[in-house]
Amino acid sequence: MIFAKQLTKSYKTKTEEVKALLSVDLNISKGEMFGVIGPDGAGKTSLFRILTTLLLADSGSATVNGLDVVKDYAKIRQQIGYMPGRFSLYQDLTVEENLQFFATIFNTTIEENYSLIKDIYEQIAPFKDRRAGQLSGGMKQKLALSCALIHRPVVLFLDEPTTGVDAVSRKEFWQMLKKLKNDGLTILVSTPYMDEAEQCDRIALIQEGKILMNNTPEKARASFTEPLFAIRSDNMYKLLHDLRDVNLVNAAHIFGEYIHISSPFINQETIVEELKLKGHNQIQLIQIDPSIEDVFIKLLTHLESHEQISE
Amino acid sequence: MSKLANNEREVVISATELTKQFGDFIATNAITFEVFRGEIFGFLGANGAGKTTAMKMLCGLSTPTRGRATVAGFDVSTESEKIKKNIGYMSQKFSLYEDLTVTENIRFYAGIYGLSIPVIKEKTAALLQQLNMKSQKNVLVKALPLGWKQKLAFSIAIIHDPAVVFLDEPTGGVDPITRREFWEMIYAATNRGTTAFVTTHYMDEAEYCNRISIMVDGKIEALGTPADLKSKFNSETMDDVFLKLARNAKRIGD
Numbered sequence: 001m002i003f004a005k006q007l008t009k010s011y012k013t014k015t016e017e018v019k020a021l022l023s024v025d026l027n028i029s030k031g032e033m034f035g036v037i038g039p040d041g042a043g044k045t046s047l048f049r050i051l052t053t054l055l056l057a058d059s060g061s062a063t064v065n066g067l068d069v070v071k072d073y074a075k076i077r078q079q080i081g082y083m084p085g086r087f088s089l090y091q092d093l094t095v096e097e098n099l100q101f102f103a104t105i106f107n108t109t110i111e112e113n114y115s116l117i118k119d120i121y122e123q124i125a126p127f128k129d130r131r132a133g134q135l136s137g138g139m140k141q142k143l144a145l146s147c148a149l150i151h152r153p154v155v156l157f158l159d160e161p162t163t164g165v166d167a168v169s170r171k172e173f174w175q176m177l178k179k180l181k182n183d184g185l186t187i188l189v190s191t192p193y194m195d196e197a198e199q200c201d202r203i204a205l206i207q208e209g210k211i212l213m214n215n216t217p218e219k220a221r222a223s224f225t226e227p228l229f230a231i232r233s234d235n236m237y238k239l240l241h242d243l244r245d246v247n248l249v250n251a252a253h254i255f256g257e258y259i260h261i262s263s264p265f266i267n268q269e270t271i272v273e274e275l276k277l278k279g280h281n282q283i284q285l286i287q288i289d290p291s292i293e294d295v296f297i298k299l300l301t302h303l304e305s306h307e308q309i310s311e
Numbered sequence: 312m313s314k315l316a317n318n319e320r321e322v323v324i325s326a327t328e329l330t331k332q333f334g335d336f337i338a339t340n341a342i343t344f345e346v347f348r349g350e351i352f353g354f355l356g357a358n359g360a361g362k363t364t365a366m367k368m369l370c371g372l373s374t375p376t377r378g379r380a381t382v383a384g385f386d387v388s389t390e391s392e393k394i395k396k397n398i399g400y401m402s403q404k405f406s407l408y409e410d411l412t413v414t415e416n417i418r419f420y421a422g423i424y425g426l427s428i429p430v431i432k433e434k435t436a437a438l439l440q441q442l443n444m445k446s447q448k449n450v451l452v453k454a455l456p457l458g459w460k461q462k463l464a465f466s467i468a469i470i471h472d473p474a475v476v477f478l479d480e481p482t483g484g485v486d487p488i489t490r491r492e493f494w495e496m497i498y499a500a501t502n503r504g505t506t507a508f509v510t511t512h513y514m515d516e517a518e519y520c521n522r523i524s525i526m527v528d529g530k531i532e533a534l535g536t537p538a539d540l541k542s543k544f545n546s547e548t549m550d551d552v553f554l555k556l557a558r559n560a561k562r563i564g565d
Contacts, residue, residue, distance in 0.1 A: 038486065039458070039485070039486035039488065039489060040456060040457045040458065040485065040486065040489075041456055041457075042486075136358050136359070137358065138358070166357045166358050166512040166557075167357070167512055167513075167514055167550055167553050167554060167557065168357055168553075168554060168557050168558065168560075171554060192485060192486060193515075194487070194515075195550065236498065237498040237499060237501070237502040238502075240495070240498065253491055254491055254494055254495060254498070254519070255518075256515070256518025256519055256537065256549075257518055257519075257536075257537050257538060293487050296487055297487050297488060297491075300486075300487070300488050301488065
């Protein structure tokens, strides 16, 4: 449904050239929920804008539903729904007016496609006479999704749809996406949240314009082969530094209440003894299964350390 | 830090039945809690739960309708100017002036907090060194990547060594590496004795806090360590704890 071959894009400023995308390949099947994850400035938005025909690539090619993003841009625009990262509805129009506006642009009516947005729109219907600018983050998101769906697209592009939205709304939003996916829609979504990444059929990690990994969440987790442990003590800040000082672990990263440590060989008793000598109390050390976040941190830090070497 | 029992620890923020009412609407409804020195305290709630109103009162920007609170030993109702000198504030939405350079931002905020010129010079040099930003010192803040801005904003918020730093959704939505570098800075600051008061609705931020309170419809419905709350609400994650509490909310965030 979405196909990209060696997409490359760079932006020139007065002083430098920023490479946003470097030879990106993608192949997304019909009905797939595909997640794109990466730091700010990794190239996610450039990728979305090229695939939605809003930006021209420097080189490479891409198709959406068999249509070329350059030659067939007008046809593609009829078939896709796009929700940009920044809220882009008309703040001065009401909820209902926004929806009507987008339906009219696509030569359709709210009534004609109401079945598709019914579940989502019903939640914001009590506020239909409120101006879009006056809605909460979660409500804005639901309205934007309704507007992106009103012309019954076959592919949905969602660029960080849940950034800045509270946990309850975020969960509801993903329940809606799952339902749309089950109805056969192809969805390309970018997110900074790892729990959302886990819910995709496949995820791609993008960094500095390159795709570092493209896999199912299960296979991504399985690629983390070193034993992984979570550790905590009564002084977490000291613990972090002590763990990095001793050569018992390869990597130590803070992870909420714990610090995650990994190494090919970890002797739990040795570590606990060593930390006791350094004055730590209430030490807890448990072996854990890697999460997607562990995998990404490992990939990203490896990349950084290689760069330092090559510099 | 947690070696001491709670009753032996130095209280930095204390709120007793703290209430703010706008007409018939009780935004913050008689909240009572204590925050200790060097603690990372998570102040959670869905949109519209009353977090912002409560935080405004603690920062001395809004006078309570009822109840009382002290921050760094000063009363929020009668000594708000003293409070402002003893706290730092950082929000992801707004903290730095985009059209000023890195050093101009540092000088501006340090000046507002009343630091002397020689101290400002010294602090600026140390800060640029520590953030590894010497070569960017004359760059406009708007040209910096988001992660750098956040680290700079946090460093500036604590440039006057405040007793408490208020962090309003400091790292929501940034990538895992940057988020960790940022939390390591918070760990370092709290290790030196500053208290971090973090308001957020991002559960990944909540997990880094020593203790968490969760507000629903103006009231604090839960308070404890992340581990305590997870076991109390029989949940695997903080996300789940939050959802169980916030789903009962009657107010709609707007």
